Amino acid sequence: PTLFEDVAATVGLPTEAAATRLAFGDLDSDGYCDIVLDRTNLWFNRPTDSKEPARRFVLAPLPICADGQRRPDVVLVGDLDNDGVADLFLGRNTDLSNPKFKDDQLRHEIWMGDGKGGYQLKRKSGVEDFAETIISACLVDFDRDGNLDLFLANAYTAYGKSYEAFPDRLLRGRGDGRFLDVTKTAGLEGVAKVGLETSRRPSYGVTHTDWNNDGWQDLLTMSYGRQANRLWRNDGDGTFTDVGAATTFDGDDDRSGEYPAGVRRAKEPEFRSHGNDFDCAVADFDGDGDMDCFLATIAHGWGGPASDSSMLLVNEGADKGFVFRREKDRIPREPLTLRTNRGDLHAGWLDVDNDGWLDLLIASSDYPDQQILRLYHQSSEGQFEEWTDRLGLLWVSPAQISLGDFDHDGATDILVGRSHQRLSKEQRLEHPMRPGLLRNLCAPRSGNRFLNIRLQGKKGSSNRDAIGARVTIWTGDHRQTREVQGGLGVGAHRDDLDCRFGLGQADEATRVEVRWPDRKGTVQVFEHVKANTFYTLAQGEVLQQLAP
Incomplete structure (x- = not known):
């Protein structure tokens, strides 16, 4: 049976269109997911007069970029001035070392929303000062001042010519669409020379999470070219310390750099014995109250020990200093051979059947040997089983x-x-090139219940989008945690901002705890919260049920 139905054409999305980059985001603040398609076109989610389909996507009359302008490489949606209206960050990769690159003088931009789907350029925003090779970005409130900040992932200074990289950039938000570069004072600048612990590395993905449960959002960078990943611990004083090696986030324990027998390549130096990491799907998948992650990594059979593979990293918690335990075989995958590839570029967590346990989605592409979208279902015992065929999930070369x-x-x-x-x-x-919108029929047909909570931070306290907030619910003894995240990996990969929970057969969440991302670490608690309900929660107020 098909338990994921592709309804893209039915709901008005194009049947042929460039679709390597896309994302959900509420662009007009109506509570529904709109779509940014291929970094230029905005599609608004609108009601219809029928039950099937009940929603339809309508193309905005104007794209993000004017005709003839170079489209951005990265787009982020977020409320940058806490006015309840979505704004945009547009990031442009400026590869001045490439002789084929024609510099049009366009750089990063901030566009402020008007609440109706229109946007106006914010001049002198502070983001236009950088001519660097941006690959990704995320929104985060690293200093808990109630304003969203930007963390930008930059790659090589000269791709194919050098292992040197630009520094990643941390831009502190002023709360009005303007930003200040604090990379150096935060301790994130690094050095140009390669192969050192402090060397800049080509970051192809970035995300954030409160890795050690101290209330501060930490920064995670995924490195390309088999250089080590970084986990930047937020020290709470505006500075960060790299604990990637201390936590095993940097790479697996085989640093030999050796290739398999029959592969005629020289042994790699240790600094190039890690992975080609792109995405980091962060979630508390095992329900123990701390954040784990799955690293999505491109791997080739011919790479052998010289290159890491995708990996589930289980957070060991406070008793063991929040070190990650790398579980190589937890997710059942076909082993690589010398001639096969695994193009894992994206990953995400969702509860596909609302049974109360998060499942893992992996999107593999960019190679001709049957790279597809795969889903691994998690049982209540913590075992993963591939459900791709069972769900009728057939999407080839997913971006x-x-x-x-x-x-x-x-x-x-x-x-x-x-x-x-x-x-x-x-x-x-x-x-053909096109977007897919795979409607989940598995959860409704399972008969399991759900709970959906959308948060709204209080101005002057938390950022309006509540990015960095944490929601924990209990159904009896079973605990689930969600964190509101402003970016998940390569290409500004992001999900919508709602906190969704599967409740199994429970008719309520016995307890809901919300920890806001403000300086006080404000916590609100609610009891006996009804299932199968959409709620909004404005900070300091009570849960409000949305009309069906």
Whole structure:
């Protein structure tokens, strides 16, 4: 049976369109997921007069960029001035070392929203000062001042010519759409020379999480070119310390740099014995109250020990200093051979059947050997089983993914793009470029219940989007935690901001605890919260039930 139905055409999305980058985001503050498609086109989620489909996407009359302008490489949606209206960050990769690159003088930009789907350029915002090779970005309130900040992932200074990289950039938000570069004072600048603990590394993905449960959002960077990842511990005073090696986030324990027998390549130096990491899906998948992660990594069979593979990292918690335990075989995968590839570029967590346990979605692409969208279902015993075929999930060469409940039926849907990278002509014809919107039928048909909570921070206390907030619920003894995240990996990968929980057969959450991302670490607690309900919560107020 097909338990994920592709309704893209039915709801008005294009049947042929570039779709390597896409994301859900509420662009007009109506509570429904809109879509940013291929970094330029805005599609608004609107009601219809029928039950099927109940929602339809309508293209905005004007794209993000004017005709002829170079489109951005990265787009983030967030409320940068806490006025309740979504704003945009547009990041442009400026590769001045590439002789084929024509510098049009366009740089990063901030566009402030008007609440109706229109945007106006914010001049002298402070983000336009950088001509660097941005690959990704995330929104985070690192200093808990109630304003969203930007963390930008930059890559090589000269791709293919040097291992040197630009520094990643931390830009502190002023709360009005302007930003201040605090990279150096935060201790994030690094040095240009390669191979050192303090060397700048080509970051292809960034995210954030409160890794050690101290209330401060830490920064995670995923490195390309088999250089080590970084976990920047937020020290709470505006500075960060790299604890990637101390926590095993940097890479696996095989640092030999050796290639398999028969592969004629020289042994790699230790600093190039890690992975080609792109995404970091962060979640408390095991329900123990701390944040774990899955690293999505491109791997080749010919790389052998010289290159890491995708990996589940289990947070060991306070008793063991929040070190990650790397579980190589927890997710059942076909082993690589010398001639096969694993193009894991994106990953995400969702409760596909609302049974109360998070499942893992992996999007693999960019290679011709059957790279597809795969889902691994987690049982209540913590075991993972591939459900791709069982769900009827057939999406070849998936590009970026984004998770959200576009039709408010209590089930997490999948927005997915497509990549033609390295595909044959025949494969490209069979699988044209277009977005897919995979409507989740599994959760409704399971009979399991859900709970959906959208947070709104209080101005002057928390950021309006509540990015960095943590919601924990209990159904009896079973605990689940969600963190509101402003970016998840490569290409500004992001999901919608709602906190969705599967409740199994429980008719209520016996307890709901919300920890806000303000300086006080304000906590609100609610008891006996009804299932199968959408709630909004403004900081300091009570849960408000949304009309069906």
